[in-house]
Amino acid sequence: MAVVKDNAYGHGLIEIAKYLEPKVQWFCVARIDEGIALRKNGVKLPILVFEVPDAERVNDYPEYNLVATVADIESFKTIADGTEYHLNFDTGMRRLGIPPKEVHKALDLFQSCKNINCTGIYTHFATADVADSPFVEQQLELFKSIRNYFPDSLMTHTANTGAIFYYTHLDLQFDAVRPGVCLYGYYPGQDEIEDLEPIIEWKSHLMQVREIRKGESVGYGASWLAPEDGWVGTVPIGYADGIQRILGGKINFLVGDDLVQQVGRIAMDYMGVFSKERELWLNEEVTLLNGSNLHPKYWADIAQTIPYEVATSLNANIAREYL
């Protein structure tokens, strides 16, 4: 089950789904509109929607052949006749899911609601991004005890990227797994996963270049001053495009093949780079992110966030080219 929620973690929902469709058996999305977008673009595979069905949208599930999640007792009543659904039990994430103490209520409704069709059961781990968390096993044991109440025929799934890669010693893969972030080449936590390489390369260019003298400033606040004479280039990318403003002055980019400093505050649509070693040329290619020395994890560490947020921050309007 390939997780392609949130515009395929920023990489482009439709193109990524089309690429993955021959390689996987299911798609998972966060919101019903993402599922509808996949259907409108010809995706035929089963699609599981994670969110709690909105009472005003319940007819869209059967209409677009989307599998709903029942994550609370109320949803048994709200979802429309003929809807296929998976049960989501909350074993410790405490975000979405039926609380374990309501398992009997859920079982009753599972058996009595003949107008809707349960085909799966799942849970989600809170700490699987860390390699040695005892909480993963606790959640797993609780899930297994809940799972026992339901028929074996239900498709069972629990594992996100962290669970798949860091918990190979636990029996948690069941019938299907739900990888998200690893599909795009990132590892979920601090523990590097071999053979994963970001699929993204983010490129721009120098829209203007100029010489700068020692002591002259660049950008809002005039807060960065050139330490020596050199060249400054303006890159037409800013925080509205999805680069975190907090990275201002703290990262490097490639201009051509040369590493240069990003300097000055990151503005809404622009930011500066500085070179003292060599002249910068108009329209030279600038690489912001790549799969090696400009890994999204490098931004994430500086911005005190995770590659998930770096990737999903990329403005959906930025032109994407698929190689």
Ligand SMILES: *Cc1c(COP(=O)(O)O)cnc(C)c1O
């Ligand atoms: C996002 C999500 C996943 C995928 O998680 P990754 O850490 O990106 O692999 C799996 N299951 C659920 C319920 C999710 O919300």
